[in-house]
Amino acid sequence: MTAYTDESAARTLIVRTARSLFTRGLTHGSTGNLSVRLADGTLLLTPTGSSLGTVEEADLSRTDLSGKHLDGLRPTKEAFLHAAFYRARPSAHAVVHLHSTHAAAVSCLDNVNPADVLPPLTAYYAMRVGTLPLLPYHAPGDSSLEPLAERTARTHHAVLLANHGPVVAGACLEHAADAIEELEETAKLHLLLRGHPTRPLTPEQVAAFAPAPF
Template identity: 50%
Template sequence: MTALAQELVAAAAHLAGLGLSPGSSGNVSVRDGDRILVSPTGTDLGALDPGNLSVLDLDGNRLDGPAPSKEYPLHLAFYRRERATRAVVHLHSRHAAAASCRQPWSERSALPPLTPYFVMRVGQIPLLPYAPPGDPAQAAELEGLAFPCRAALLQNHGPVVAGTSLRAAAEAAVEVEEASALHLLLGDRPVRHLTPAEATELARRYGTYWEPAH
């Protein structure tokens, strides 16, 4: 597990170095079989210690280490939704947090398909209604969504992103921030989005999810 812990710490430091995790905000996790390594509560993602991570089971019971981030239920929700999920990243990145304060583009995606890379790396990203940070009811809502997704925007809060590897989750979190920045920059101007056919073909080819707007 040491190598996996070091990989988690490196991914967290990378995201912090990009300025996507101000202060002690944000949290990351990685799955190792039936155990989850999670960043501890109140920690700076740029200064995690691979020997001092929280270890949970899939029911949220602490097996070892310090108390986990209070957002750990969101992480567990993604691991339970899809067995292939190996890592989860939650950030308070500026543009994604701003986008979470706006009305969603559609029922199934807060952000429109502006670029191929957003669809390829993230796919549809629903907006979950506001809840206080750490509220287990919000995690239950995420777990119970009736359509597939590997990311969500938490209203007035920020993004939470899952991936089939730490690298995939980190890249998707960066892509959410970039797509959010474009969405905000374009504002109410007339915009060409990818067509439904273009978006669904990219999602099919790259293993993400995109369904027609509802």
């Protein structure tokens, strides 16, 4: 996948994806944000305070790779997270951040493995997410998280922000959205199975479905 060359089509895709995520209950209110990387290296993002259920193509913000606002409405206050993922992963062309209910719930649990928060319960989770590190709590919009996010994104395309929610990068917006939805479903399964004996995939089974590098 190369960077998005048609800005108009990219705007349409962002809004269509935002609507899909919102109407299916994967985010709520004015939470969550999406972005894509355009061919000129700039980023198109959903703006601050917007709802993924009502955002329009003309509302989108543009920033550079440092997160500097270039034009459009003021970008999401988490634009720095998107920029950090793109700098860390030159082949990523989309980033999705949600406050999806079950993933956010897992991000609040005590005594989890911060190196890999969720067990590999299904092949699709192993294939689309892989390992999921937990980044320590920072208030929304706290840019002091940026260096840690960038370092972690060099080796993981998905992270979970403590007491917050997931961030996932993808080679394209469809892949990033699919992966974050798989993450949410696995978080739901994990919570449903708490207190029950479980049988996650073995390391050998996980290795057979490791996410393709991008």
